[in-house]
Amino acid sequence: MKPWGDTGPRIVVTGATGAVGRHLARRLGAGAQARLLVRDAEKAARLGLPDDAVVTGDYQDRSRLEEVLAGADAVFVVTANPLRPADDANILAAARARGVRRAVKLSWTAVADPDATDLIARWNRDSEALLHDSGLDWTVLRMRSPMSNTLAWASAIRKESVVRSFAGDAPTACVDPRDVAEAAARVLTEPGHESRTYALTGPEELTPREQTRQLADVLRRPLRFEELTAEQALTRWRERLPEPLAQALLEVAERRGGPGTGPGHDGEGDLEALLGHAPTPYRQWAADHAAHFC
Template sequence: MKQWAGEGPKIVVTGATGAVGRHVARGLGSRGGARLLVRDADKAARMELPGEIVTGDYQDLARLEEVLAGADAVFVVTANPLRPKDDENILRAAWSQGVRRAVKLSWTAVTDPDANDLIARWNRDSEALLRDSGLDWTVLRMRSPMSNTLSWASSIRKESMVRSPGGDARTACVDPRDVADVAVRALTEPGHGGEAYALTGPQPLTPREQAEQLSEVLRRPLGFEELTPDQALARWRERLPEPLAQALLEAAGRRAADASAGTEGDLEALLGRPATTYRTWAADHVSSFA
């Protein structure tokens, strides 16, 4: 593994090929780059992410210690509630290697008292581990990312059709690039220790409204088919273990009751600009749907 170069903050980005992590890597690239911990080095190379690409697994504590050695800060992204030791291992390795700062990606649902599904409970537990880690911590609680609608890309390209549960459920979805901009600030600037930021988009939209905006951006009509809860569950079961599929079903039920419709001002206050709209995000990603 290379020695740290330059005099800027030495930062490890976990989840560096993910929806937010890739943009954190690019944001840090203009500041000298970071060490990017990924599972698939080829995928990271195809993305042309700036920084030192290293591979590892969150279950491998010795490897995590090697990756985090000499770092000043770590961006913590874990994605599997069925692997609850992942957060613990990252934080344990960071502490043992003298890392001072940790910025964790979490979800706004942790503050909803009615959110008791597996994913919400796991995020609450992960935040508690972070607060008790001894590190200078910051939590970024994001609403559903706009990039989730990339799951519609195949049916849009092939059939000009969007299929989604909860067609009228409003969500203040957020641009992952905005979340990444906040993460870069929290990783590199003072003043964010002990803070939990709620990061949402500027406007609650339903899947139908998102499909309408995509149609306008693509300049062609798109159909919309609302999936029943049973149909949505069957689709999630095709690619996810049963506990995660059930958790997504519960979350969809809360969205139908407008649990995800609220907007927050943290993002605008931190970045000094408005949050990105879904229409802007869609226009910037039109090639994925065309």
């Protein structure tokens, strides 16, 4: 592991291969020093993360976390497994033990929704509480669904020109993970964001059907939309996730199919204020990622 240099804030990015982390990792290259924590160095290389900044480690290995965090000013905390709540606790305890002053945590907008009682919302809520009690200066970035979730449609679009999704008419103000990374970079490197919780939402509410139409426009070919039943969606989630997570995703999707969070939802405007420019629309994200769908 490369020793820290003398210039710029020293930042550890956990989840550096994740949807947001990979963009933050590339962004911090200029102006800040970064250690990019990954558990799979080959994946990091495939994503083009700068070799000399990549360090390997697992959230379950507390002593490794301490080695990586030693000497850092700030840590970006990304955890992804609600069945392993100790991950957040380990990262925060290691940061505290090594004198790190600031932690910026990626979380979920549903935390603010009293009707969100699914496992994923409860875990994010508990993780935020751990952060508040950590003794570190904290900031929470609550994100709506990242636009990159629709990459899960890429294979069926390429092979069959079809999108299959549950709750086709449920709107979400999905957000470009590049925008979230840009906001995170500002919060990690600027003063004045301590004890703040930002809701990072995209510029418009879109349903999966509307996203499919926009993708078809961008790709200049017709795409069909096939709505999955709850049972079909659950079967698909069960193929790749443990049962409690598959059930939680079903609860999330069923809740989204209910009353929307239309204009005026909590946190509207937080992202634009942090970025200093309008958030990226889905159509632009789709155009920039069209190659994945061709």
